[in-house]
Amino acid sequence: MTLSEQTQYLQKLINTDDLNKLQNIGEIYQELIDCITEHNRRYYLQNAPIISDFEYDQLFNFLKRIESEFPQLITSNSPTQALIWQVSEWFEKADHKTPLLSLENSYNTEDLKEFDERIQKALTKEWVYKYFYIVEPKYDGLSVELIYKDGKFKQAITRGDGYVWDDITTNVKMIDNIPKILNQNLKLLRVRWEIMMPKSVLKEINEQRELDWLDPFSNTRNAAAGSIKLLDSGEVKKRKLVCFVYDLLEAEDENWNTIEPDLKDLWFSQVDLSFGKQTIWWIQEICTRSETRAELDQLDYDFDGLVIKLQENKPTKVELTNEEKNQTLFPVEWETAEKTVSLRKILWSTQHHPRRAIAYKFPAQQASTQILSVDFQVGRTGIITPVANLQPVQLSGVEISRVSLHNFDFINEKDIKLHDFVWIQRSGEVIPYITSVIKERRSWVEEKISAPLFCPACNSPIINIEIHYYCTNPECPAQIKEKLIHFCSKEAMDIQWVGDAIVDILMQQHLIHSVADIYKLSDIQTQIFLKKIPWIWEKMLYEIAQQLEESKHKELWRKLNALGIPNIWKKTAQDIEKFLQQKWAKNLTEIEEILTNEELMLQIDWIWEKTIIALKEFFANKQVKAMLEKLEWLGMNFSVSSFWTEGEGSYVWSSQDSSSQAPQNDNKAFSITWTFQFSREMIKSEMEKNGFIFHEQPKKDTDFLLCGEKAWSKREKAETLGIKIYDSREEIVKVFPFLWNLKIEEKKPDNQKPNQPSQMSLF
Secondary structure, eight states: OOHHHHHOOOOOOOOOGGGGGGGTTTHHHHHOOOOOOOOOOIISSSSSSSSSSHHHHHHHHHHHHHHHGGGGGOOOOTTTSSSOOOOGGGSEEEEOOOOOOOOOOOOHHHHHHHHHHHHHHHHHTTTTOOOEEEEEEEEEEEEEEEEEEEEEEEEEOOOOTTEEBBHHHHHEEEEEEEESOOOOOOEEEEEEEEEOOEEEEHHHHHHHHHTOOOOOOOSSSHHHHHHTTOOOOHHHHTOOOEEEEEEEEEETTOOOOOOOOOOGTOOOOOOOOOOOOHHHHHHHHHHHSHHHHHHHHTTSSSSEEEEEEEEOOOOEEOOHHHHHHHHHTTOOGGGGGGEHHHOHHHOOOOOOSSSTTEEEEOOOOOOEEEEEEEEEOOOETEEEEEEEEEEEEETTEEEEEEEOOOOOHHHHHHTTTOEEEEEEEEEETTEEOOOOOOOOGGSSOOOOOOSSBOOTTTTOEEEEETEEEEOOOOOOOOHHHHHHHHSSSTTTTTTTSSSSSHHHHHHTOOOOOGGGGGGGSSSHHHHHTTTTTTEEEHHHHHHHHHOOOHTSSSSSSHHHHHTOTTTTOHHHHHHHHHHHHTTTSSSSHHHHHHOOHHHHHTTTTTTTHHHHHHHHHHHHHHHHHHHHHHHHHHOOOTTTEEEEEEEESSEEEETTSTTTOOOTTTTTTEEEEEOOSSOHHHHHHHHHHOOOEEOOOOOOOOOOOEOOOOOHHHHHHHHHHTTTEEEEEHHHHHHOOOGGEEEEEOOOOOTOOTTOOEEOOOO
């Protein structure tokens, strides 16, 4: 019996009212111990859980219940009696001041080229034309943040979800190559490290574990992750872990000035590949040549790729062309001025990864399997996606039974046929991907995979546009269902409770035919019908109706994302909203005019030709126009100048278009730098509510800068451009009195989620 089968069997027994009715309770008890122990091993040692925390707690509570009613069964190897891989709960929780982001991954030189093109586009807008990359190994270990105060090591925090995780300071002190005292007098230093176990140490440990009849560690990463969370710090020291630094998070000198020291100057351990600074062309060569992988394989550590980082600029003289010198953007004295152009600040980060770096992943582990059949799925934009059903196969600890074939160009390029044996790998250790066909295993029973002539969901004709096939029916039930689910999703309108089940019921009863029809859930007739469904209760319907009403007044980016426009996702929608704020679009007509204007849209970073074409086609569609008109008729507000204000016991809708709310500021633009007593996002939001336009970086058309404590390069840039600077609390509150009512963020308790601050009164 597999672990999954064993778990499902035990879960069926959890809700048994009378345990005395269970036959062979002793065998069930031992089965439960084995199951929980294995789940602990997968979670704490392998970092590969297959059940949720809630399901684990159910099993653990079931074990305690059995021991309570049958104390004679209790054994010393029970997880309730001994700590069997349950080390994490003994560590205190700690917050990350700066989120520890992931990296964007690449798997070929084309990805690297596209990355460089995005970098070039962004830097050129800031008049930066010369830049280089550096190459570092991608460590395959456990990511941690180390904090030094007054030159001494104070704290170590695992990465976790990027915001909050375990304080492992005591165990990290056992790692010999981590300096406990810095060679420079810094007030504060926060750096990111990777904890690793040498391959030679893993070999020694596994040999001993086999002698002790213990399971060996599967790889150095799992061994390092399991070792650093042991309860016995002395045992941690025996594991001979090492730590390598690779990113600076924050540094302040003895006078509390923000600085960017070279990590090598601090005597921190690093693996130097000695490639120096390079252009993207050399980077592509370095990543793909076999010598690079061979060089890393010779080291005593595991690496799963390379990290390509944009090298931060040092103070240099700004060199301008004659054409640039004639432009009013640059004062004459800049021709010889010393200036630091912070590329990190120009590019910033997405919510997932920094834009200044990318990881080139070495080819992942592969496995072979056979294509049993092919299904055709219909997406929310009508695209027909072929999906292969595979003979189930284990790959990187996961059973793979389905894999996307993407499109028919991909099928033809790989020469994939039905019943072929194929090599698959998991891109980024997540998404299954077919790398090639094993043609040597063909037996002449293989069949060509052809595009269907009719939609598998509605039987409407299918058309071919470039590499994709589309269902021609805008009322295709498969499309409508996917659009509705996306519309209600967390990163769109965030309407809870509305998922596959409710959408299926509404569609089966022909109650909804477009996205706008989702608001029928607020109708009395629809609610009366849904109350007849056993698992739908009145409170759920009330909450859905409330959320639907609130959704009409949510941020514009949510509405743009929810509409299901091709190539428009959360981050793109947020960038578009910021641009529309600058253009002060007040209604859907003005928004449509801007979004279909190619010249204007090209001014937005990360907007490409395909996105512009998709916007034009979207707003030209008659069904879309009818849907948008219906949404407006239902009360959907598409103005970017809309916002929420908090009333007594409820939320009240306000609009800056009303005469009482319209700010007399001539749409002035502002920027913010460094720290305040409260969140800069709160300042930004409040300023935008009052009609001001936010600039991430000070520009020639920025009107003023709100400057907090310990200001850095933005203030310097503002002074150079002659921008008005407000740098005292009294002055800011006097000029912008609406900021007086902001709230100070109180220190979050350990069990509180990030981005949900407790609050107390301010300024």
